[in-house]
Amino acid sequence: MDKLCEFLREKGVSPSIQRLKILRYLKDSENHPTALMIHHEISRDIPTLSKTTIYNTMNLFSEKGIVSELCVGEGEVRYDLNLYPHAHFRCAECGKIYDVKIDPELFKIKKINGNQVVHTAVYFTGKCRECFGKDKENL
Amino acid sequence: MDKLCEFLREKGVSPSIQRLKILRYLKDSENHPTALMIHHEISRDIPTLSKTTIYNTMNLFSEKGIVSELCVGEGEVRYDLNLYPHAHFRCAECGKIYDVKIDPELFKIKKINGNQVVHTAVYFTGKCRECFGKDKENL
DNA sequence: TGACAAGTTTAGAATTATTATTATATTAAA
DNA sequence: TTTAATATAATAATAATTCTAAACTTGTCA
Incomplete structure (x- = not known):
């Protein structure tokens, strides 16, 4: 988790528990999740997690080049770590x-x-x- | 216009005035329009034109391989003739x-x-x- | 330590593209 | 012409995303 923290700082994003868990989920998940999939998964951990936070975070990650937004048809954005x-x-x-x-x-x-x-x-x-x-x- | 008619028939789409005008607009326009742009343009000609018709037609054209759906970010589908x-x-x-x-x-x-x-x-x-x-x- | 400012998260309302529904109109066939 | 099939229209419904405003955290500096 410290590594993820460091990684975010390098990218100019100050780490928060929400951002770290989202980042970790992206690293572990193999399925190019939608914002709602991320929310569904992480809200088991942080029950108060709001959808707005996911959207904000993903937009931030996207601006900072941490993820790309896939749009592969189907009218929903999917996210992918930029490895x-x-x-x-x-x-x-x-x-x-x-x-x-x-x-x-x-x-x-x-x-x-x-x-x-x-x-x-x-x-x-x-x-x-x-x-x-x-x-x-x-x- | 007869050529367009023939073209639609070849693709397995029975021509209607709406479909023909949509097809002609796609041929003439250079700007990869959204469904709403198409509607806006053609409803000047057919004032009763409904948005549903545009969506239905574009989905049909897409199935029949007449157009492709571009999704270039931005959460709206744009259409492009398959030339x-x-x-x-x-x-x-x-x-x-x-x-x-x-x-x-x-x-x-x-x-x-x-x-x-x-x-x-x-x-x-x-x-x-x-x-x-x-x-x-x-x- | 305490207080303030900046940044983050939250909940819910608002927006917007698209689909579903259903009634009406048009076309094609018999 | 009658009938069935198909196409269109109007409106309501859905769903992903953004907006807004309030509450909460965090780090900084006195």
């Missing part, structure tokens, strides 16, 4: 989101058509391997 | 969205980590050339 550049795959059937690796050259583009690039997002949609597996079982 | 695969750049300052060309190899990926790809989206965000220009003028 290394990667792309995402969302299954249209089960809704699960996977991290996928692509040619890193794309993330190196800093200027395109004269516009200055700050952030690059790539996502694929389709049918995931698990949903394919289920189809076969049903034959 | 050829391309990427998008959104300026964080002025909000404008540009079409940009990238290496077409990325759009050829049909399988990634065992998942079947149906659609690929790439978008950049940053500061556009126009907003850079404005800065210089103010020096």
